[in-house]
Amino acid sequence: MTVQKPTTPLKTRRDFLTAAAATAGLATAASFTPTRFAIGNTAKVKIGVLLPYSGTYALLGESITSGLKLYIDQNGGKLGGREVEYVQVDSEMSVPKAAANTSRLVTKENVDFVVGPVHSGIAQVMAKNLGKKKTPIMIVPNAGSTLVTGPLCAPNIFRTSFTNWQPAYPGGKVMAADGRKTCVTIAWKYAAGIQMMDAGKQAFEEEGGKVVKQIYVPFPNVEFQAYFTEIADLKPDCVFAFFGGGGDIKFVKEYAAFGLKKNIPLYGPGFLTEGIVKAQGAAADGIRTTLHYADGMDNPVDAKFRADFKAATGKPSNVFAVQGFDTGALLKIGLDAVGGDAGATANVIAAMEKAKIDSPRGKISFSKAHNVIQDIYLREAQGGENKFQKVVASQLEDPAKGCKM
Numbered sequence: 001m002t003v004q005k006p007t008t009p010l011k012t013r014r015d016f017l018t019a020a021a022a023t024a025g026l027a028t029a030a031s032f033t034p035t036r037f038a039i040g041n042t043a044k045v046k047i048g049v050l051l052p053y054s055g056t057y058a059l060l061g062e063s064i065t066s067g068l069k070l071y072i073d074q075n076g077g078k079l080g081g082r083e084v085e086y087v088q089v090d091s092e093m094s095v096p097k098a099a100a101n102t103s104r105l106v107t108k109e110n111v112d113f114v115v116g117p118v119h120s121g122i123a124q125v126m127a128k129n130l131g132k133k134k135t136p137i138m139i140v141p142n143a144g145s146t147l148v149t150g151p152l153c154a155p156n157i158f159r160t161s162f163t164n165w166q167p168a169y170p171g172g173k174v175m176a177a178d179g180r181k182t183c184v185t186i187a188w189k190y191a192a193g194i195q196m197m198d199a200g201k202q203a204f205e206e207e208g209g210k211v212v213k214q215i216y217v218p219f220p221n222v223e224f225q226a227y228f229t230e231i232a233d234l235k236p237d238c239v240f241a242f243f244g245g246g247g248d249i250k251f252v253k254e255y256a257a258f259g260l261k262k263n264i265p266l267y268g269p270g271f272l273t274e275g276i277v278k279a280q281g282a283a284a285d286g287i288r289t290t291l292h293y294a295d296g297m298d299n300p301v302d303a304k305f306r307a308d309f310k311a312a313t314g315k316p317s318n319v320f321a322v323q324g325f326d327t328g329a330l331l332k333i334g335l336d337a338v339g340g341d342a343g344a345t346a347n348v349i350a351a352m353e354k355a356k357i358d359s360p361r362g363k364i365s366f367s368k369a370h371n372v373i374q375d376i377y378l379r380e381a382q383g384g385e386n387k388f389q390k391v392v393a394s395q396l397e398d399p400a401k402g403c404k405m
């Protein structure tokens with residue numbers, strides 16, 4: 001096959017699109033698929049990033065962005081041979097602004113891919129707006145809403161992070177295995193909190209435990225004292241909790257200061273202590289959580305990632321950085337398969353579906369619903385680390401209820 005080159009180098013994305021259109025015309029006449037030749041290696045791949053850079057989830061947004069950029073920088077700053085341009089928008093964790101923010105990236109900025117968000121409510125809006133469209137491909141690097149790879153699943157939506165069910169369900173089993181008989185759940189009242197608490201409750205009760213109360217706190221409120229009084233009165237064997245980011249620092253410290261920690265142990269999906277366990281200090285010691293990442297996993301890919309991340313950002317790694325890093329890896333797999341032709345969406349999707357990534361968290365692949373399949377670890381917080389205990393679920397796949405694809 002002869003690969004045609006444009007006569008002048010393509011400098012802008014518009015040049016690239018014009019050349020690609022001209023190429024498509026030629027291709028029809030010549031009956032071959034011209035996915036590789038209009039690239040010119042000078043038009044940039046545009047990645048729209050919709051993440052929180054302010055508020056309680058700012059650490060998560062910053063960590064994901066740093067992980068994503070680290071992966072791409074380590075690969076010469078290119079995907080499929082093309083340089084990368086980022087358009088970053090602060091989601092402000094605002095569900096009402098989610099549709100406008102998404103549309104700004106797609107129609108005004110004309111991005112090739114959308115990476116985001118952190119917040120499950122925003123993910124649901126984005127999936128409704130972008131799902132089943134030919135372009136762009138959306139990659140979720142955090143938000144765990146089970147709807148996104150459930151009823152809202154679509155060929156052009158992938159998730160490199162987790163569903164809210166994946167780390168929470170094994171957490172319920174752990175509480176039962178630890179001999180706890182009764183439990184109170186407490187979380188922010190939105191999709192992530194509700195789905196995680198329901199998954200933990202289901203697993204705990206399948207093992208004979210009883211959730212005596214489910215407490216929900218309006219998002220993103222961090223006034224916990226009245227709820228602590230209620231928990232003290234209920235006297236459960238344990239508490240299963242999700243807040244996330246800055247909210248978890250305050251929750252865990254105040255839980256201990258209120259005097260609850262010594263009699264009613266805290267459990268939760270690993271977000272309860274992830275990335276903030278040092279800031280929580282001694283108040284976090286002993287908290288057992290389940291997540292797809294842990295400190296001390298004895299994994300050489302992770303050891304290298306941690307060192308590289310520290311060198312690049314000056315900060316310690318966390319699960320959110322890993323999710324960003326793996327998003328970079330998935331983008332590279334997709335774009336390498338088509339020589340950088342982001343418009344060849346069906347081929348990009350086919351390559352991503354087959355992706356097997358040796359991630360810092362362990363081996364990952366993708367389900368039919370395009371959600372990540374991964375190991376879930378039990379960790380215990382000690383001295384500012386979430387120390388690896390054991391694998392509690394091997395290559396766990398979300399049930400993807402309601403996904404028709």
Ligand code: BEZ
Binds near residue numbers: 118119120
């Ligand atoms: C979510 O909204 O899906 C989410 C936010 C923070 C941590 C984990 C999940």
